[in-house]
Amino acid sequence: MNSVTIVCSDENRVEMPINSIKRNLTILNCLQDTIGDVDDPDENITEPIPIPFPSEILHWVIEFDKLHSDDPLPPTQDNNSDEPYDPLTPIDLKIREDEKEFFEKLFNSSVKTFFGVMRATNYLHNRGLLNPMGKFVARMITENDDVQLYHMFMED
Numbered sequence: 623m624n625s626v627t628i629v630c631s632d633e634n635r636v637e638m639p640i641n642s643i644k645r646n647l648t649i650l651n652c653l654q655d656t657i658g659d660v661d662d663p664d665e666n667i668t669e670p671i672p673i674p675f676p677s678e679i680l681h682w683v684i685e686f687d688k689l690h691s692d693d694p695l696p697p698t699q700d701n702n703s704d705e706p707y708d709p710l711t712p713i714d715l716k717i718r719e720d721e722k723e724f725f726e727k728l729f730n731s732s733v734k735t736f737f738g739v740m741r742a743t744n745y746l747h748n749r750g751l752l753n754p755m756g757k758f759v760a761r762m763i764t765e766n767d768d769v770q771l772y773h774m775f776m777e778d
Contacts, residue, residue: 626653627670634677635670642687644695647747649673675742682728682739686751689720696750718754725758733775 625637626649640660643649649671650660657665673680729736740759743752763771 626667628680629670629672630677630680631674632676632678636677636680636684638680638684639687641691642684645687645690645748645750646683648745673742674745675738678735679738679742682735683742683746683748683751686721686724687748689724690750693750696753721754722758725755729758729774 625639626643628636628638628649630636638646638649643653643660652671653660653667657667659665725736728739740752740755743755762774766774
């Protein structure tokens with residue numbers, strides 16, 4: 623299997639590559655529950671998988687996944703962990719240059735789209751995208767005053 627057809631809330635169909643599926647745990651779990659091994663070339667899924675957001679949003683997720691196609695998959699985080707919460711430090715706010723360009727392009731497209739991608743990323747359980755998106759927003763908040771933030775976030 624090289625890709626899976628996804629049906630978005632706007633009824634558009636999008637082919638999602640297997641490398642992107644592996645980064646989006648909600649879809650990966652759905653496929654593993656139905657067909658088993660997604661890496662098996664003999665396995666095939668004929669029915670599209672529905673998702674509750676528009677294709678414009680999914681395209682942004684796939685584009686980000688392409689930036690990381692050669693990277694190892696991010697570790698899954700145990701929500702029941704006993705590890706204490708550590709506040710973000712300036713080192714934590716560093717993101718890769720290609721990610722920074724991606725997020726700036728996404729944010730400049732529209733704030734509504736940016737937060738739509740963030741919600742979709744959370745739904746898809748794509749930690750490789752959600753974590754740096756959160757860092758990008760945290761960095762914007764720490765680098766701007768309240769008036770600048772108001773104008774940035776209230777444009778739509």
